[in-house]
Amino acid sequence: MKQVTALALFSGGLDSILASRLVASLGVRVLAVKFVTPFFDYELLADPEGYQQEVMEKYGLEVVLYDLSHNYLDLLHKPAHGFGKNFNPCIDCKILMCSRAKELMAKYDASFLISGEVLGQRPMSQRRDTLRVIERDSDNDGLLLRPLSAKLMSPTKPETEGWIDREKLLDFNGRGRSRQIKLAKEYGITDFPSPAGGCILADPILSPRIARIYKGEFVINPEEITVTDVRLLLVGRQFLLPDGFWLILGRNEKENEKIETLAEANDMLLYMPDRPGPTALLRGAKQRLSESDGIEDTLLKCAGLVVRYGKKVKGEDPGAEVVIRGQGGKRKITSQPLDDKIFREWML
Ligand code: SF4
CATH class of the missing domain: 3.40.50.620 (HUPs)
Incomplete structure (x- = not known):
């Protein structure tokens, strides 16, 4: 048989x-x-x-x-x-x-x-x-x-x-x-x-993040959520900025590499060229550049967060240069670390 x-x-x-x-x-x-x-x-x-x-x-x-x-x-x-x-x-x-x-x-x-x-x-x-x-x-x-x-x-x-x-x-x-x-x-x-x-989805810490993206609280259209969006939600430090922009910061070299790998055409990347620290990904930011008058302000906030979580050098100015990649090439801005009191509520 x-x-x-x-x-x-x-x-x-x-x-x-x-x-x-x-x-x-x-x-x-x-x-x-x-x-x-x-x-x-x-x-x-x-x-x-x-x-x-x-x-x-x-x-x-x-x-x-x-x-x-x-x-x-x-x-x-x-x-x-x-x-x-x-x-x-x-x-x-x-x-x-x-x-x-x-x-x-x-x-x-x-x-x-x-x-x-x-x-x-x-x-x-x-x-x-x-x-x-x-x-x-x-x-x-x-x-x-x-x-x-x-x-x-x-x-x-x-x-x-x-x-x-x-x-x-x-x-x-x-x-x-x-x-x-x-x-x-x-x-x-x-x-x-x-x-x-x-x-x-059954994790009490991570699943509320996923619920929020599905509720449309991010700049992402819930009908267009992709595998990459979900994978990004699960890596590094997560921030939902006051204007709905979504920023992801690597906590170590491995996460920085993962964030770079997951970056797509409409994303912007930020990092400090001269100091160890996080790579940051501003999701979907390029696409929304023309739609948001406040993009410059958003980029300053992001740069401030990158510097905040970067390595400090004792006795030196805590401010640092931050490269922004994705606005038709690269540009640099100088930023001071953002005060924790300002961004605490943005953390996911
Ligand atoms: S815990 Fe997750 S994988 Fe398991 S049945 Fe529920 S939703 Fe599906």
């Missing part, structure tokens, strides 16, 4: 690893599908082969990466099932991933889907009724097997078709992790990420 294939929705967390391994142990070929967006795990796209190798070595699983950014940026405008405690649209996020995974089934000749969801583990997205909604709204009725809680749920196609023995599936329930840890030991898995996860 031909071996049946299943696609696993693979977050990289312990539950998804265990669900995949359990189904693989029952004779099914499991291909893990890892979705990334700028809100979680985007950096994996820089080295997909490295990630594949790591997942194979650590967990014995084949994995493929898919970038879901485009759909995800749209989804955040108005998720049908709302947000969780932060800016996390967990139910719609899962519906989107399950829908996309279903579309991929034909490509990989897969017969069903797996997810590591555990009944009652999370208040919003893993209640019995919500799990049902995810299945229904992603058009996966009967196709989505949750092996870790399957015995507590209605049988799915792989069970009724006899591809999988329902008796070998599990009945995990609730928030406790002890059964997962025990199972991981049985599989010889010791190195796995903590359950807190890496989704920025």
Whole structure:
């Protein structure tokens, strides 16, 4: 008989690893599908082969990466099932991933889907009724097997078709992790990420920034938010200037380099040529030069911030020259450090 294939929705967390391994142990070929967006795990796209190798070595699983950014940026405008405690649209996020995974089934000749969801583990997205909604709204009725809680749920196609023995599936329930840890030991898995996860939309510090850009508080049009905007939101010191301009300052050399790499045609860059300090990016500033009478004042504020966070030399004038790149070439202005009292409220 031909071996049946299943696609696993693979977050990289312990539950998804265990669900995949359990189904693989029952004779099914499991291909893990890892979705990334700028809100979680985007950096994996820089080295997909490295990630594949790591997942194979650590967990014995084949994995493929898919970038879901485009759909995800749209989804955040108005998720049908709302947000969780932060800016996390967990139910719609899962519906989107399950829908996309279903579309991929034909490509990989897969017969069903797996997810590591555990009944009652999370208040919003893993209640019995919500799990049902995810299945229904992603058009996966009967196709989505949750092996870790399957015995507590209605049988799915792989069970009724006899591809999988329902008796070998599990009945995990609730928030406790002890059964997962025990199972991981049985599989010889010791190195796995903590359950807190890496989704920025659920992060109480970072997610309000994302909510504000979506509310239109920045010079960016919310309908035109890009992957680069989100990536910039997550690097360095962030300032929302009184006129709506958005300034990002690197906190170290690595962040300065990242900011330079992310700069686009309409952005302006500022830095001190003669002193160590931040590289600053004024987002979308070139495009708005003609629209704003106060651009000169804005640039002075930005230069003052660059000098404020730059290295001071004891006994020397704290003022410094700042290069502004992007106004049809380069120019220099001299600036004193901006007083903390002036900019405290601009910090995001
Ligand atoms: S925490 Fe983030 S990645 Fe996980 S379901 Fe919620 S929105 Fe999606």
